[in-house]
Amino acid sequence: MIELKQVSKRYPNGHLALDDVNFKLPAGDFAILTGPSGAGKSTLLKLIAGIEPLHQGQITVADFALHKMPEKQIPYLRRQIGIILQSPNLLSDKTVFDNVALPLVVAGYSYKEICSRVRAVLAKVSLAKKENCYPVELSSGEQQRVSIARAVVNKPAVLIADEPTGNLDGKLARETMQLFEQFNQLGMTLLIVSHDLNLINQFKHRRLLLEEGKLIDAPLQPA
């Protein structure tokens, strides 16, 4: 579940990236956030993930109230949400397997559990054969999928993704969206950023439109 109340974000340089944003995404929902470049989509996701500090408004994500949470709690929030940023940011000196395993290592899972979960999720993103490859040996679409695998391996309650299909061709992008739908059917709440209208028009999901920091066309109760 994600809820934003009167959230505004002004960057230190004075730029107002988000202006009084309100919306509520109930648990198990799937929403697509769109808007022109520079509208503040990444900023919104960064606030939800605790990457950018929140100064104005209230954000609640998966039982964590970001506006009144000590900074020390942020790692535990991030274990509950899968985060996919605009760039895959994989570790180049670690194999695909190790990259995907990282969230489980951090959370302290046993080796056996890590193996089975990582293999399962790699199979889901069709990278089972590449588990011993290093990121440089992968195409950018494959790298994108590795970062998706890493984000969901911990079975998070919420997944937020910034242009996860940005590096993928039409067919792969569609398959990735279908993968997200599968996660959604398992009960995951998803907030996906995309400005690929061609792609999102193929899916019937709640749509949030952000323009110059203002969220429009977003009824509090989805139609």
Place this chain on the structure above:
Amino acid sequence: MRPYNLLNKPKQFFALYTARHFQAGFNSLGQLSRTPMNTFMTCVVIGIALALPMTLLVLLKNVETLSQHLRQGTQITLYLKSTTTDAQATDLVYFLKKMPGVSSVQAISPAQGLHELQQQAGVDTAVANLPSNPLPWAIVILPSALFHSTQDLTTLSHTLQQITLVDSVQLDALWIERLFALITFAHRAIYGLALFLGIAVLLIVNNCIRSATQQSRKEIDVIKLIGGTHSFIRRPFLYAGMIYGLLGGIIAWQLVDLLLVWLREPTSQLANLYNSAFTLSGIGFLDSCALLILSVALGLLGAWLAVHSSLKSHKL
């Protein structure tokens, strides 16, 4: 859906905790062994920085023992009043022998004193012309081994001064006082030096770990993004700092030992010339342990400070 309910499973928690620590330790060891030359150089520099004050301390300790040896030669001479009779003098000797803190007593009668004086060339004619023997009874006291601190000696000589027959007490310890003052001075100087070099070690480790965190910047960002806590991020760097400290400490320890072995031969030759059985003592078990603990602690602290400042500067 959480992996472990940590609070309800302390055993599992403990296993998890130690496993993570070992993992972090091995990771750091692996990281350090990937650049063996760099690591080795750093450790040698740390080792030299620690070895210098340590060697000086060990040498100073030896000087102290040596001065204890020398102090055992300290004697107290009592000059009795000229009216003292032979019988009184013998009684006093008997009394002094029973005093605590007195090891041996030797009485020198005026006649004996004069005789000894006459043995010395140049004095004999002058002494021969004296109308009567001007020398008083003298009693030479050797304090017992337990009474060798300055304070004990002063107290003893004060007590002796109280005896009615005693005219004056001469404590032959001035040069030892000077030596001791010098040793105290040297102690301070060495501790001051040790402080500076300790800070240098801290800064060396701090610098190494800081550059390591800069090299792992991306890794730190990713780990933060997927929910790694600060302590999880800190851990391998702290281990690396401790490993630097430990290796540096071991090198310092070996250097001190080597230097002492090298000095042992000439020292015992020197001691032989003075008819002394003095031998140079080594660094010792407790001091070695203290050295290693201190160097590991310096490494840990240096690393902690480095990671702390780099975590603070990170945005994520």
